[in-house]
Amino acid sequence: MSGPGKEAMVEQTARSDDSRCADEEAGSVLRLPERETVRRDLRERHIQMISIAGMIGTGLFLGSGSAIARAGPVGALLGYVIMGFITAGIAYMSGELSAFQPVSGGFVRHATRMIDPAMGAATGWNFWYSMAITAPAEITAASALIQFWDTKTSPAVWISVFLVVIVVINFCGVRVYGESEVIFASLKILLIIGLIIAGLVVDLGGGPDHDRLGFRYWKNPGPFNAYLVEGNTGKFLGWWSTLITAAFSYANVQVVAIAGAETRDPRKNIPEAMKRTFLRVLVFYVLSIFIVGMIVPYNDPQLSVSSGTAAQSPFVIAFSRAGINVLPDIINAIVCTSAISSGSACVFIASRTLYGLSKEGQAHRIFQKTNRWGVPVFSLGLSCLFLPLAYLVLGTDASVVFGWFVNITTVAGLIGWAVICVTWLRFNRAFQVQGLSRQSLPYRSPLQPYTAWFCLVWVILIILFSGFAVFFPGNFSASSFLTAYVNIPIFIALFIFFRIYYRSRFLRAHEIDIKTELAYIAQEKEQQAELTEITPRSTWKRVLDRVL
Structure with missing residues (x-):
């Protein structure tokens, strides 16, 4: 091995530069030149809010209706529940790896140090592209939402406004980004809780029409819908399509772990944030799908209408029919902020992924x-x-091309999840071969190694069958097939290229450097114990720290 690959391998024998930034509170042992140092300005409340609602975009509010339409209320619910368990598993593994080695770039750099530098580079560049191209897609979604009120102003105006807002937020420092996400996430949480409560009220007959729905739509038209073909096969395909939709909705759950080097006390705060992922999945996604399935029948024609505004939200459809007309404006406004928030998060993740690649000598x-x-x-x-690719939606032909670019990226996130699973398995194998105990880790993900294998198998299946619909008679098109599967050969080509360029190989378990980081963890524990002994915290301070 030679060149950048060799540098990456050498660097993995020492604790990462950016995990030793000049931060007294983190127990730093090395200072870097200011020009190459990110700052640990993400506090616990920032991390918690980003983990709870940071990556919730328009999909939850506007896309859940299509899931109900394809699979029926129970089919969609089961799809989101199963995918929720997978998402939680990915989050827990990311939390364990990032607590052990909190670096910018997160799972990308972990793959470099625990699998193969070529794997880390291929994953990083693939993931960077997917995040960079998803950001303009979120901007176009936000501009479309504005048309719910303003159809006269050109979308280019709003695209420009949102573009400037996102750029300013990200260039002003990670703390500004964190504060903006606290505001955006708070709005999302309030909206979701409000929609769930309002949906339950409508279902129980509390709307102006006083029509008690109960589980009426679970009986007629029924709990499951057939998709593509009739019968039980069609119902299975409907459920499977919802599983894929849920996977894309849950994507990028590892956003918190990407910012490991910019988080205060990352060994504590990142795992705490990732552990709340299950609560987010349960309350925000699963409960929302459950409520939607009770208040809108899956054969409602409006569920298939894609307006890009709050008008296509299943909640709006149900509320409008119940005689509640004030909510669409509120929903549209907060969904618009959700799109801006998601776009900003994509830019943040992309930049930190590229920064991490550079730290490993891969950029x-x-x-x-x-x-x-x-x-x-x-x-x-x-x-x-x-x-600026967001402006492509202003032209018909360009909009189609832009849509292809965006669709290609959807599998990239799932490939990232698969890499996280393999990285954790190699990480665990290194502990076994080197005779080390996981008890010394700051955080240990639950039910391992079964969680890792369960998630890996499911993620691979979803990747392989993500475009299953194109193989049915009358559904095949070259563009649909390519957008569903072209990212797989792209990733393989990137891996082969970096394998040749770095002349690298898969790391053996005994070669993965675990002991160096464990030594730093032990040293930080000693420093923290000494600091606590010198300045003990009062009871009320410990309670406030726990709550906030």
Whole structure:
């Protein structure tokens, strides 16, 4: 091995640079030049809010109706429940790996150090592209939502406004990004809770029409809907299609772990945030799908109408029919902020992924340069270059091409999940071969290694059958097939290219450096114990820290 690959392998024998930023509270042992140092400005409340609602975009509010239409209320519910368990497993594994080694780029750099530098590079560049191209898609979604009120102003105006907002938020430092996400996430949470309560009220007959729905639509038209073919096979396919939709809705759950080097006390705060993923999945997604399935029948024709505004939300459809007309405006406004928030998060993730690649020698060193707020400016600048692609939706032909670019990225997130599972399995194998105990880890994900194998098998199946619908008679088209599967050969090509370029190989379990990081963990525990002994916290302070 030679070149950047060799540098990456050498660097893995020492604790990562950006996990030792100049932060007294984190027990730092090394200071880096300011121009190449990100800052630990993400506090616990930032991390908690980002983990709870940071990546919730328009899919939950507007896309859940299509899931009900294809699979029926029970089919959609089961799909979201199963995918929720997989999502929680991925989050727990990400939390364990990031608590052990909190670095910018998260799972991308973990793959480099525990599987193969070529795997890390291929995963990183593939994931960077998917995030960079998803950001303009969220901007176009936000501009479409504005048309719910304003159909006269050109969407280009709103695209420009949202583009500037996202760029400013990300260039002003990670703390500004964290504060913006606290605001956006709070709005999302309030909206989701409000929709769930209002949906339950409508279902129980509390609307203006006083029509008690109960489980009426579970009986007629029924709990399951057939998709593509009739009978039980069609019902199974309907359920499977919902599983895929749910996978895309839950994507990028590892957003918190990406910012490991910018989080205060990451060994504690990142696992705490990731552990709340199950609560987010249960309350926000599963409960929302459950309520929607009770208040809208799956054969409602409006569920198949794609307006891009709150008008297509199943909640709006149900509330309007119950005589509640004030909610669509509220829903549309907060969904618009959700789209902006999701776009901002995509830019943030893309820039930190590129920064992490640079730290591993898999991208040019210039991408490590930071401004006075600790923002990797060149990483962020390159990620923002994709944002003007949002203007492609203004032209019919260009809009189709842009849609292909976006669809291609959907599998990239699932490939990232598969890599996380394999990384954890190699991580666990290294502990076994080297005779080390996982008890020394800051956080241990539950039910392992069964969780990792369960998630890996399901994610691979979803990737392989993500475009199953194109193989049915009358459904095949070249564009649909390519958008469903072209990311797989792209990822394989990237892996082969970096394998040749780095002349690398898969790391053996005894070669994975575990002991160095465990030594730092033990040292930090000692420093923390000494600090606590010198300045013990009062009871009320411990309670406030726990709550906030």
